Amino acid sequence: MSEPDCLFCKIIAGEVPSEKVYEDDAVYAFRDINPKAKVHVLVVPRRHLANVAELAEADPQLLAHMVGVARSIADESFHGDYRLIFNSGRDAGQTVFHVHAHVLTGEVLDE
Ligand code: 5GP
Ligand code: ZN
Numbered sequence: 001m002s003e004p005d006c007l008f009c010k011i012i013a014g015e016v017p018s019e020k021v022y023e024d025d026a027v028y029a030f031r032d033i034n035p036k037a038k039v040h041v042l043v044v045p046r047r048h049l050a051n052v053a054e055l056a057e058a059d060p061q062l063l064a065h066m067v068g069v070a071r072s073i074a075d076e077s078f079h080g081d082y083r084l085i086f087n088s089g090r091d092a093g094q095t096v097f098h099v100h101a102h103v104l105t106g107e108v109l110d111e
């Protein structure tokens with residue numbers, strides 16, 4: 001269920017290098033190449049779906065799993081509170097149309 005032209009499908013397949021933080025059968029998590037906070041990790045389901053609404057409809061358990069993985073990453077990486085962001089749609093800043101959760105520390109660096 002991967003899309004040939006999708007950057008995150010390529011990252012999951014190892015065709016594009018990434019700095020892995022966590023993986024299991026359902027998700028892959030890696031460091032954002034352009035971090036917007038001290039810690040900025042992307043949690044991506046292996047299954048290609050375009051956005052969080054599509055994911056919620058197709059596989060709500062997978063969405064819940066991603067939220068749990070995000071919390072674990074925050075616990076292990078910075079023992080603190082965290083932001084969990086899903087940009088949905090071009091006008092909201094989504095640039096990669098394979099659903100991903102941004103996990104960030106609370107402070108946000110300048111763009
Ligand atoms: P979006 O803007 O779609 O919500 O988030 C896409 C994110 O992917 C951005 O924060 C961007 O920095 C990150 N990104 C884009 N290309 C790459 C890449 O090749 N490797 C990694 N690790 N992150 C990327
Ligand atoms: Zn994809």
